[in-house]
Amino acid sequence: MSNEYSQFKKHFGSKWQAFAYLQVSRMCMQRQEVHETPYEFDGHRVGYVKNDTVNWDVSYGYVTMFHYLQEWEDGRLQEPVLESKLKLQVSCGRFAYSEVELPKVMLGVSGTVDDLTANQREILKQIYGIGPQQHSVMPSVFGESNLRFLDCLQQFNPLLICNESDHALEIAKAIDEQLDNGRSVLVFFESDAALEAFASSSHFQGLSCSCKTQQLVASAPAKERKRIVFNAATWNHVTLCSAAFGRGTDFISRDPHLLENGGVHVIQTFFSRDKSEETQIMGRTARQGQKGSYSMILSKEHLQKIGVQQIPQGTPAELYKKLCDFREQHDEAWKLEIEAKLQESRKDHDETSAYVDRAKTGCLQTISDGFNDYTLRQTSPTGCSKCRVILVVDATLSMGKLWHSASRAIMTAVKRIREWGGIYEFKWIAYRDYCDEKLIEQSTWTSDEKVLQQFIDRIECEGGGGNSGEAVEEGLKAARLEHEKETVAAIVHVGDEPARDAIEEDPSFKHPMQTTYHEEADKLSDCGIAVYSYRVGWLESTKLTCQTLADKTGGTFGDLGVDDDSLIHAICTRSFMAAGDMKALAEYRVRYENEQD
Incomplete structure (x- = not known):
């Protein structure tokens, strides 16, 4: 000390x-x-x-x-x-908005209430009691919108899906087309990194000599941002914007020449999982009754990354409908995540309320005990940061028994891990094979075992078999993409069939094979993520796959039974190892295991 x-x-x-x-x-x-x-x-x-x-x-x-x-x-x-x-950072409580009594009337809440999905509307009614009969939407004081989107196919392509390699080129071509028509263009990117990549491309550099270009990013000084916004809606200007500026930024035009030519044109370069974000970005043009137009230019790789396995085909209107259907159908994960967060926020609210009640007593000892109790509940006993673990599990027909066990095992495993404290979050990824309709299914991130159990219970083990392997690499790829969003500590892989050693094409495939488990293992190794790989069954080829994954990433290989205890021990021990909590690992083994690695 x-x-x-x-x-x-x-x-x-x-x-x-x-x-x-x-x-x-x-x-x-x-x-x-x-x-x-x-x-x-x-x-x-x-x-x-x-x-x-x-x-x-x-x-x-x-x-x-x-x-x-x-x-x-x-x-x-x-x-x-x-x-x-230099002060101590003391948390004295966390109150939840969902538990605060609402006023009887609220005015001016949001311009995108009509864009809520069915699940979002259900949450709104469940938490706040606001259903279809409890809210009204007032029309705009500027009258009907003059925005052009899917109805302007004669003037430009309103929705284009292309390869990632052509994405920057297609964006530049669309900008050039609008500039030739006497317009100004706002281009919205999902992130600053995506904006900077396009800005440094040769395609964008080729535009700068024929028009005035500028970049609107949050790091720019306030006065500079104000100047950029003012000039953006002026003829022959191209403004690259990060997605954050799609909400609330007023690109009102005062240029009569521009308005005569159709106003500001907006290009969105990514697909919004949240419809309200898309509506807000779309609303950066056709402001206050002015004319304006909007288009999307999306890459196939981006759509696959957000879960669109089958790239849609058809007219722009047909493409847009299919993407909107995807957005609505995949909203269930959002709902589960919100419900999990609500449960956690209610717990915080109740613990804070209990501490406040103690503080009201005025007794120093009671206040001290209450404060220590509250603080202990808010902090990991080990002082560890959040540990995120992904379970990548084969969900083909032959794995049915293990998935049946998993429903019970996950409940016990998470409860046991909680006994030792720490902050853990889990995500479950189910993978099948390329000949199956549902190649990948994913749970939301959660520390709630009930949310994981609900996901597991919905999975139907189907497909697989009859060819040279299963899509292990797709499960690993999905896990790696999660790490790109926020650090993943470890991956636990479970399967009974090997992966393919090289990319194959097969007429029975409903999804293209685009990577191999060797490539994904190397990428995970570069990210510093260990894969703890378990074989179910006796196939030597499966052992080779699992052993290779473990060797390349610094994880371990093991055989796993389909009983509850085997899976419970695998989840618990590997979670403690991922968190670096060797003390908890040792104590767990003394209490629950008779075996050693």
Whole structure:
């Protein structure tokens, strides 16, 4: 124990020892996140990009404090300012909006209420009691919209799906076409990285000599953003925007020449899983009764990444309907995620309310006990950051017995893991083979065993067999793409059939084979993700697949029975290993296992 920590504990006294330990644990944990959280600095304040601007009020606890320390060490921050920021980050409660009583009447809530999916409407009614009879939508004061989209096929292609390799070219061609017609163009990208990739492409560079180009990103100073927005709706301007500027940014045009030629044209380069986001981006043109038009240019790879397995064919109107049907059908995962979050927020709300009740007593001992109880529940006992584990499991016909066991096993496994504390989240990915209709099915991320069980119970083990392997690589690819969104600690793979060694084409395939398990294992290894691979059954070829996955990624290979206990132990032990919690792993084995790895 360091002298500094000893003095820290002594300063707070015996009543607050748990508080002192947890604060230091939280500092150590968040110190690891400092370089993973980008920030802005204006000479006095640390801020973070939120939506379309830098928010100078938001704080990420000790991460923000360490950012101030970094600026001071680099000589950009005065010591008196630093001193004012070096404070303990104490959480005194979390109240849930869903538990707060609503006023009887709300006005001006949202312009996209009509875009809610069936599941979103159900959540709205379930939580807030707002059904079809409890809300009204007022028409716009500017009258009927003059926006052109699917009805303008004679002027331009309103919806184009192309290969990723042609994506930048097609965007540039569409921009050029609109500029030739005397328009200005807003191009919306899903992320800053996608925007920067297009901006640095030769296709965009070729446009800059014939028009005025600009980039609207959140990191730009406020005055610069205001100037860009003002000029964007002016003839012969092309403005590249990140998706955040699709909400609320007013690209009103005051250029009569532009309005005569049809106004601002908006190009969206990705498909929104949330219909309201699409509506908002579409609404950046045809403002206040003005003319305007909109189009989409999407890459096949982007659609596959968000779960569109069969790329639609047909006219732009037919394509759009099929994409909208996909969006509605795949909204179930969103609903499950919201329900899980609501459950967690209610738990936080109840724990906070219990602490507040203790605080109202005015008794120092009661308040101290209540505060320590609340703090202990909010913090991992091990001081670990969130550990995310993905289970990639074969869901073909021959795996039916294991999936039957999995429904019970996941309930027990997650409950056991919770006994040792820590912050764990799980995702379950079911894979089949290329000849099957449902190649991949995925659960939402959750720490709730009931949500996982509901997903498992909905899975039908079908297909597979009759050819040279199963689509192990597609399950691994889906897991890797999750890691690109947020860090995944480990993958647990379970299967009874081998993977193919090379890309194959087969007339029975309903999905193209685009990668191999060797390629995916190498990519996962580069990401630092271990695969703990289990063989069900006796096939030597399956053992070779599993052993290769483990060897390439630094994981382990093992044989797995189809009984509950085998799967429970696999989930628990590999989760503790993924979190680096060797103490919990050892204690678990003493209590529940007689075997060793």
